Amino acid sequence: MGLPFSKYHGLGNDFILLDNRHQSSPLLTPEQAVKLCDRNFGIGADGVIFALPGEQGTDYTMRIFNSDGSEPEMCGNGIRCMAKYLEYLETKAGHGHVTPYSYTINTLAGKIVPTLQTDGQITVNMGQPRLLAGDIPTLLTEAGDKVIDQPITVANHSYQVTCVSMGNPHCIIFVEDTDAVPLAQLGPLFENHPVFPQRTNTEFIQIVRPDYLKMLVWERGAGATLACGTGACASLVAAVLNGKSDRKATIELPGGPLQIDWSTSDNHIYMTGSAVLVFSGEANL
Numbered sequence: 602m603g604l605p606f607s608k609y610h611g612l613g614n615d616f617i618l619l620d621n622r623h624q625s626s627p628l629l630t631p632e633q634a635v636k637l638c639d640r641n642f643g644i645g646a647d648g649v650i651f652a653l654p655g656e657q658g659t660d661y662t663m664r665i666f667n668s669d670g671s672e673p674e675m676c677g678n679g680i681r682c683m684a685k686y687l688e689y690l691e692t693k694a695g696h697g698h699v700t701p702y703s704y705t706i707n708t709l710a711g712k713i714v715p716t717l718q719t720d721g722q723i724t725v726n727m728g729q730p731r732l733l734a735g736d737i738p739t740l741l742t743e744a745g746d747k748v749i750d751q752p753i754t755v756a757n758h759s760y761q762v763t764c765v766s767m768g769n770p771h772c773i774i775f776v777e778d779t780d781a782v783p784l785a786q787l788g789p790l791f792e793n794h795p796v797f798p799q800r801t802n803t804e805f806i807q808i809v810r811p812d813y814l815k816m817l818v819w820e821r822g823a824g825a826t827l828a829c830g831t832g833a834c835a836s837l838v839a840a841v842l843n844g845k846s847d848r849k850a851t852i853e854l855p856g857g858p859l860q861i862d863w864s865t866s867d868n869h870i871y872m873t874g875s876a877v878l879v880f881s882g883e884a885n886l
């Protein structure tokens with residue numbers, strides 16, 4: 602018998618979900634995850650997500666491997682997929698829930714709370730953003746220090762960047778037109794730039810209106826993806842701190858829109874979007 606899995610996507614950012622609720626360490630090695638993510642020789646995905654038992658008083662724990670086998674701290678689209686997957690597993694076992702229903706999920710970025718809404722969307726309390734400051738991302742400071750709009754040189758060109766952490770690192774660059782960005786050329790250069798010792802996710806943002814932003818993303822450990830939830834949250838924060846957007850905006854990604862709201866009452870970011878079950882099966886390892 603193979604390994605049971607379900608494949609989900611959040612706006613085309615796709616994941617293999619594994620039921621890891623009975624073991625406290627991931628069922629797969631990073632190397633096995635790389636094989637399953639391969640789009641020719643495996644199932645194909647941007648990452649593998651493990652639904653583990655809860656820790657520190659939470660219902661569950663989420664861990665994730667990128668398609669290159671590295672382990673990020675958080676994944677915004679992935680946690681919406683995990684909430685849908687948990688609902689699917691619990692409903693199958695006869696323990697369905699009435700919506701709205703919230704899970705508390707422990708991640709390497711702390712406790713994250715996704716809520717399944719009655720209309721099928723998922724709203725995630727993503728916690729507070731942090732700025733990446735000083736020698737960019739080695740020093741974390743509280744949001745509000747306003748260490749923003751710093752120059753870095755990539756391919757002999759100076760770019761103004763704002764770096765924000767949603768648990769995982771993001772480097773945001775404002776551009777006139779996302780369609781003109783040579784993503785495959787620039788993405789790896791930002792990802793592996795020496796100022797980012799942990800590597801970085803990179804977002805190119807076009808401000809269409811203060812409440813409507815277009816985003817192109819190059820993900821650490823996964824390359825160009827159709828969407829990035831933590832990236833959309835980090836980009837809204839960067840846009841607000843640079844005086845370019847409202848605190849509540851639609852972020853349009855290649856795979857579709859996310860609604861992002863940076864609350865003034867608790868300083869938390871709330872992300873709302875979809876998550877879809879594609880298929881379930883058994884994988885040969």
Ligand SMILES: N[C@@H](CCC[C@H](N)C(=O)O)C(=O)O
Nearest residue numbers: 673676677678769829830831
């Ligand atoms: N696609 C994700 C982010 C996944 C992790 C990222 N590649 C990293 O290494 O930090 C999202 O939706 O947030």
